[in-house]
Amino acid sequence: MVQLSVTLILLTALLGCAGHADPITDETYLLGTVIRVSIHDEGYKDSLIETVFERVAEIEARMSTSEDDYETTELLSVNRAAPDERTRVSPDTFEVLQSALEYSALSGGSFDVTIWPLVRLWKIGSGGTSVPPQEEIERARSLVDYTGLKLHSDGTVSLAREGMGVDVGAIAKGYAADEAARILSEAGVEHALLDFGGNILVIGAKPDNSPWRIGVQRPDAERSRYIGIVRTADRTVVTSGPYERFFEEDGVRYHHILNPKTGYPSRNGLEQVTIIAERSIDADALSTTCYVLGLEGALKLIEEFPDAEAVIVTETQEVYLTSGVERHTSAANRAATGGATDAEETEWADGAVVTTFELTDDEYRIVE
Numbered sequence: 001m002v003q004l005s006v007t008l009i010l011l012t013a014l015l016g017c018a019g020h021a022d023p024i025t026d027e028t029y030l031l032g033t034v035i036r037v038s039i040h041d042e043g044y045k046d047s048l049i050e051t052v053f054e055r056v057a058e059i060e061a062r063m064s065t066s067e068d069d070y071e072t073t074e075l076l077s078v079n080r081a082a083p084d085e086r087t088r089v090s091p092d093t094f095e096v097l098q099s100a101l102e103y104s105a106l107s108g109g110s111f112d113v114t115i116w117p118l119v120r121l122w123k124i125g126s127g128g129t130s131v132p133p134q135e136e137i138e139r140a141r142s143l144v145d146y147t148g149l150k151l152h153s154d155g156t157v158s159l160a161r162e163g164m165g166v167d168v169g170a171i172a173k174g175y176a177a178d179e180a181a182r183i184l185s186e187a188g189v190e191h192a193l194l195d196f197g198g199n200i201l202v203i204g205a206k207p208d209n210s211p212w213r214i215g216v217q218r219p220d221a222e223r224s225r226y227i228g229i230v231r232t233a234d235r236t237v238v239t240s241g242p243y244e245r246f247f248e249e250d251g252v253r254y255h256h257i258l259n260p261k262t263g264y265p266s267r268n269g270l271e272q273v274t275i276i277a278e279r280s281i282d283a284d285a286l287s288t289t290c291y292v293l294g295l296e297g298a299l300k301l302i303e304e305f306p307d308a309e310a311v312i313v314t315e316t317q318e319v320y321l322t323s324g325v326e327r328h329t330s331a332a333n334r335a336a337t338g339g340a341t342d343a344e345e346t347e348w349a350d351g352a353v354v355t356t357f358e359l360t361d362d363e364y365r366i367v368e
């Protein structure tokens, strides 16, 4: 059995800023992935990016549940505490748990912040190479129940039952990206691109006031191949899919997004979900939630969020867009499939954000 644990850059910014100075860019490895920050304004120093990385490292050290990487963290303490024992956590961790709990309730437990017993059992992406015994899956599954997580008004948290645990792997990267953007914005940055292992966040538009172009990668192909391109500004674009961390057994792919109801990796016909939103914590939580919910549930949920849009791709290579995304088909693709207009025709009036998705891969089709 081969352990496959690759971190793909799923969404890649397609840069190109003719006429403007080169951005200052730096990258590091944090949150289990490569994170890259590019500032496109003039007059900033590398040290600002260092400050951003230090903040992300602080968030990781508080919220990681990796016993390989950390002897202890706030969340490891929470998970090791006795039933109903209260553990004090930082405001950071409290806020992330609060948000994760909201998404758990909102999705009826398709997203579940207490997924830890299943994550620890499967170890997908951290050494797991085979399907655990059924009785262990059942036992872990019975311990996943977000109603057993209590957030107390004194800033402490507790879990109801022995063996329960929290895991914020589906949402912490988003929170970290928002914090990184806050630091940059407070320092006066108006044009920047943050890439946290495929969780993209852009500040402003590009310096020439054109939209950023963010490639939505084709999940089954090498990095350079895209299904299409999102054009947007002042937004975050986050994808969840089954291909970043997984192992294969008997020809079946077992990936890292788990369905709390079955105890197994989620399997419902979706290939990937990309969320475009204002806050990365929301986009991160929603992309995982929608991936588990499946097509119908995902489309319904996103329409309830005025600030969020989605590009949902099915295993049958159909692409579904929510109502706030303008749809376009590239010229080559239009010839093949008979689609609508070019994205270039979209007007970018000052200050108005128009998010568009341009389909560029003619093996896919947009479902109207």
Ligand code: ADP
Binding pocket: 110, 111, 112, 113, 115, 119, 167, 168, 169, 170, 171, 173, 239, 240, 241, 244, 256, 257, 258, 259, 260, 284, 287, 288, 292
């Ligand atoms: P990535 O971390 O690869 O960007 P996601 O944001 O979709 O992808 O998060 C996946 C991670 O979330 C898993 O590695 C695990 O830690 C956690 N997780 C898996 N399934 C669920 C679920 N149903 N609800 C909440 N968290 C989950």
Ligand code: MG
Binding pocket: 169, 170, 171, 240, 283, 284, 285, 286, 287, 288
């Ligand atoms: Mg997520």
